[in-house]
Every structure is written in C-alpha cells, then in structure tokens.
Amino acid sequence: MLHQEVxxxxxxxxxxxxxxxxxxxSLKPFEGKVWRANYKGKGQDFLIxxxxxxxxSELTVNESEKGVFIRIYxxxxxxxxxxxxxxxxxxxxxxxxxxxxxxxxxNIEVVFTGLIMKKGIxxxxxxxxxxxxxxxx
Numbered sequence: 001m002l003h004q005e006v007x008x009x010x011x012x013x014x015x016x017x018x019x020x021x022x023x024x025x026s027l028k029p030f031e032g033k034v035w036r037a038n039y040k041g042k043g044q045d046f047l048i049x050x051x052x053x054x055x056x057s058e059l060t061v062n063e064s065e066k067g068v069f070i071r072i073y074x075x076x077x078x079x080x081x082x083x084x085x086x087x088x089x090x091x092x093x094x095x096x097x098x099x100x101x102x103x104x105x106x107n108i109e110v111v112f113t114g115l116i117m118k119k120g121i122x123x124x125x126x127x128x129x130x131x132x133x134x135x136x137x
Contacts, residue, residue: 003068003101014101016059016061019059019061019093022092022093023036026088026089026092030076030080030085030088032077033076033077034074034080034085035074036059036073036074036075037058037075037113058073059071059072059073062106066104066106067103067104067105067106068097068104068105069106069109070093070107070108070109071109071111072109072110072111073111073113074111074112074113075114075115075116075121076114077115078117082112082128086128089108089110090110090130093108094130107129107130108129108130109127109129110127110128111125111126111127111128112124112125112127
C-alpha cells in the first residue's frame with residue numbers, strides 16, 4: 001500500500017495497482033521502445049522472445065516522514081533518449097502524487113537496467129533521480 005488517508009467520508013487507499021497504472025500511462029508515448037524490467041535487467045528467455053518485458057517488472061515503493069520513495073526499473077531499445085524517458089516519467093508521477101493527491105515525495109528513481117539490441121540485452125545500471133526534499137528546503 002502506497003498511502004492511506006482517513007476522512008469524514010471513509011478511507012482512501014492508494015496502492016501499487018494505482019501506481020503501476022500511472023507508470024503504464026506515463027510510458028505510453030514510448031510504447032514499443034521502453035518496457036518495465038526487474039533490477040537485474042534480464043528475464044526469462046521465453047518472456048523476452050514473446051516481447052513481454054512488463055511481466056518481469058519490479059517496483060520499489062516506500063513511505064516515510066520524508067515522503068514517498070519510488071524506484072522503477074526499465075529496459076529501453078538502443079537509440080532511445082533515456083533522459084527524456086526518465087524526465088517524462090518522473091514529471092508525470094510527481095505531478096499526480098504532489099498536485100493531485102497532495103503527497104510529499106522523497107525521491108523518484110528511474111533505473112535503466114538494460115538496453116535492447118539486435119543480439120540481446122546489454123546490461124546497464126543507469127540511474128536518473130530527482131530528490132524533491134532538496135527543492136522544497
């Protein structure tokens with residue numbers, strides 16, 4: 001569970017299903033070029049052959065006094081601008097969490113664990129992050 005709020009009308013719960021849908025919607029402009037992944041940047045061969053990289057996806061979500069911490073793992077096709085993908089994803093997630101839901105954000109990390117090439121997946125560990133607490137102080 002990402003967040004739970006109790007008010008006069010009942011309980012509002014924001015869970016990982018909501019966050020997964022938000023990430024999926026944020027990645028739509030990059031469909032066919034960027035996929036969710038796991039922290040190792042590799043998966044089971046039959047899933048990769050089917051092109052179903054999203055079935056391997058992992059997501060880290062923690063909430064503390066500082067705010068929400070999110071780490072997303074991605075695979076990208078060679079030639080895709082990793083910076084533009086990461087910036088777009090971070091901006092979309094932060095807009096919804098901060099502006100629409102009023103949550104504090106500790107950090108959002110986008111980790112590219114691999115690049116998809118003709119001969120397979122080249123492992124990488126490229127991290128894009130933005131620490132929102134530094135901006136607010």
